[in-house]
Amino acid sequence: AEVKDMMAYFKLAVNLNDDESFKRVVNKPARGIGDTSMNALIVAARDNQMSLFQAAQLPTLESYGLKGAAIGKIRSFCTLMEKVAQDALAGDAYDVAMSLAQESGLYLFYKADNSIEGQSRLANVEELLNSIKANVEDVQGSYVNEQVEDGKVSDPSLVPVSELPRVTLGDYLENVSLLSNADVSDDETNNKVALMTVHTAKGLEYPYVFVAGMEENLFPSGGWMITPQDLEEERRLFYVAITRAKKAVSLSFADTRMRNGKHESNGPSRFLRELAPQYLDKPLMKEDIPGPASSFGGFSSGFSSGFSSGFSRRGGSASPSARSTSSESAGVSWRSFSASGREGNRFTGAERMADAPVNRSPFPASRSAAPERPPVIDPDFVPEPxxxxxxxxxxxxxxxxxxxxxxxxxxxxxxxxxxxxxxxxxxxxxxxxxxxxxx
The missing domain is CATH 2.40.10 (Thrombin, subunit H)
Incomplete structure (x- = not known):
C-alpha cells in the first residue's frame, strides 16, 4: 500500500486532475480531511463538471457543507501539489520524487514508526525512490554510451553533465506499471511469479520460494542495534518466509545494495548462520564477505564449521530429494522441508563439503560464532506466578x-x-x- 500511495503522489504531481490519485493521498498522512469533507468535495466537482483539484478552488464550497477548517486543509494540500507539479515539469525525476516524499510528510510518517511493519514500509518507499534514481542513471548512461559508440567523444567522462538527458517524473511513470491482482485476468494467473512481502505471504504456500535481501540492516532491519524483542519478531518473520515453500527455498544477498541513493555493503544476515547445517546446500565463502571478516556486522570471529559446511551464495536451490537443479548464478539456498513437514534426505557436513567447488575455500571455523542450538521445549514444564x-x-x-x-x-x-x-x-x-x- 505504501508504494501505491507514493506512486499516487507521483501521478498526481504529473496530472493534477487525476481524481483517483487525489482521493488516495489527500489524507495520507492524516491531515484532518475526513470522509464527510471528501464526499462534499466530490459532489461539488460533479456538479461543476470539473476535477477534485479544480473544485477545491471553488468559492462556493461552504454551500456544499464543507467547513472552513476543512476547506483550508484541502487547499493547503492543493498548494503543495501545485508547487510539486511545477517542479515535475522539467525537474530531475529522482530529485522531485525525493522532495515530494519529504514535503508530503509520507516519508517522515513511515520513518517515525519504529515497529517492524513501519520499518518495512519505509524500506519499500526507499526502494521505490532508489528505482527512480536507477532509472535516471540508466537513461543517462545509455546516452553516454551512444556518444562514445558514435565517436562523438573518446571517453565517457568527456560528456558534459549539461548535455545529459533530463528524465522527468512523467518520463519515469511512462516506463513503470504497477500491477495488482485486479489487473490480471483469471486465465493469466497460472504461470507467473508472485512478488510480496513476508507479512503478505502469511498463510500462503508455493512449491518454490525465493527470499531476497538476506543482509544485515535489511533482514533483520535494525542491524546490531536492534532490540532483543524486535530481533525475535524478525526471526519469526524469517521462519514464516522459509516455511512458505513446499519443495525448495532459496536465499540471496547482494554484495552491494543502493539505499537512500547510496551504495551499501552490509554482509550476509545473521539469520543465515542460525540455520541447522544439515539443511544447507553449499558453504558461504570468503569472497561473499565484503572486506575483512572482522569488519562487518559483528561476525568478528567468522562463521562456525557447521555453518560453513553447507552454504553458498553461488550454490543451487536444494530440494528434498537432495538434488541440486539450479545454475551457478542462483542465489543462496538451503535444503528445505517436504510438503508433509517431514525432513527431506539429510547430508552430513562432510558430504556437503564434497559437493562444494574444490577451488574455493570455506570460511574459517570459530567456536564463538557457532549458531545457536534450537531450543528444546519441555512439555512437562510447570511455570511459577x-x-x-x-x-x-x-x-x-x-x-x-x-x-x-x-x-x-x-x-x-x-x-x-x-x-x-x-x-x-x-x-x-x-x-x-x-x-x-x-x-
Missing part, C-alpha cells in the same frame, strides 16, 4: 534453559523481565506469557 520473581533470581525457561533476571519493569499484568540466558544471551520476556520458574 509472575509476581514470585525479583531481580537477581536464577530462573529456568521452558525453551531457553537457565538464566538470571537482570531487571523487571512495568506493572501487573504486563510485567517484563530482562533475562540473561546461559546459552542464548539476553532476552526481554513478557512474564504473563513466559514460562519460567526458579532454578
Amino acid at each position: 509472575m509476581t514470585s520473581f525479583k531481580v537477581g533470581d536464577r530462573i529456568e525457561h521452558n525453551r531457553f534453559g537457565a538464566g538470571q533476571i537482570l531487571e523487571i519493569s512495568g506493572n501487573v499484568p504486563d510485567l517484563k523481565a530482562k533475562v540473561r540466558f546461559e546459552q542464548y544471551g539476553e532476552k526481554l520476556l513478557l512474564l504473563k506469557f513466559a514460562k519460567i520458574r526458579h532454578k
Whole structure:
C-alpha cells in the first residue's frame, strides 16, 4: 500500500486532475480531511463538471457543507501539489520524487514508526525512490554510451553533465506499471511469479520460494542495534518466509545494495548462520564477505564449521530429494522441508563439503560464532506466578534453559523481565506469557 500511495503522489504531481490519485493521498498522512469533507468535495466537482483539484478552488464550497477548517486543509494540500507539479515539469525525476516524499510528510510518517511493519514500509518507499534514481542513471548512461559508440567523444567522462538527458517524473511513470491482482485476468494467473512481502505471504504456500535481501540492516532491519524483542519478531518473520515453500527455498544477498541513493555493503544476515547445517546446500565463502571478516556486522570471529559446511551464495536451490537443479548464478539456498513437514534426505557436513567447488575455500571455523542450538521445549514444564520473581533470581525457561533476571519493569499484568540466558544471551520476556520458574 505504501508504494501505491507514493506512486499516487507521483501521478498526481504529473496530472493534477487525476481524481483517483487525489482521493488516495489527500489524507495520507492524516491531515484532518475526513470522509464527510471528501464526499462534499466530490459532489461539488460533479456538479461543476470539473476535477477534485479544480473544485477545491471553488468559492462556493461552504454551500456544499464543507467547513472552513476543512476547506483550508484541502487547499493547503492543493498548494503543495501545485508547487510539486511545477517542479515535475522539467525537474530531475529522482530529485522531485525525493522532495515530494519529504514535503508530503509520507516519508517522515513511515520513518517515525519504529515497529517492524513501519520499518518495512519505509524500506519499500526507499526502494521505490532508489528505482527512480536507477532509472535516471540508466537513461543517462545509455546516452553516454551512444556518444562514445558514435565517436562523438573518446571517453565517457568527456560528456558534459549539461548535455545529459533530463528524465522527468512523467518520463519515469511512462516506463513503470504497477500491477495488482485486479489487473490480471483469471486465465493469466497460472504461470507467473508472485512478488510480496513476508507479512503478505502469511498463510500462503508455493512449491518454490525465493527470499531476497538476506543482509544485515535489511533482514533483520535494525542491524546490531536492534532490540532483543524486535530481533525475535524478525526471526519469526524469517521462519514464516522459509516455511512458505513446499519443495525448495532459496536465499540471496547482494554484495552491494543502493539505499537512500547510496551504495551499501552490509554482509550476509545473521539469520543465515542460525540455520541447522544439515539443511544447507553449499558453504558461504570468503569472497561473499565484503572486506575483512572482522569488519562487518559483528561476525568478528567468522562463521562456525557447521555453518560453513553447507552454504553458498553461488550454490543451487536444494530440494528434498537432495538434488541440486539450479545454475551457478542462483542465489543462496538451503535444503528445505517436504510438503508433509517431514525432513527431506539429510547430508552430513562432510558430504556437503564434497559437493562444494574444490577451488574455493570455506570460511574459517570459530567456536564463538557457532549458531545457536534450537531450543528444546519441555512439555512437562510447570511455570511459577509472575509476581514470585525479583531481580537477581536464577530462573529456568521452558525453551531457553537457565538464566538470571537482570531487571523487571512495568506493572501487573504486563510485567517484563530482562533475562540473561546461559546459552542464548539476553532476552526481554513478557512474564504473563513466559514460562519460567526458579532454578
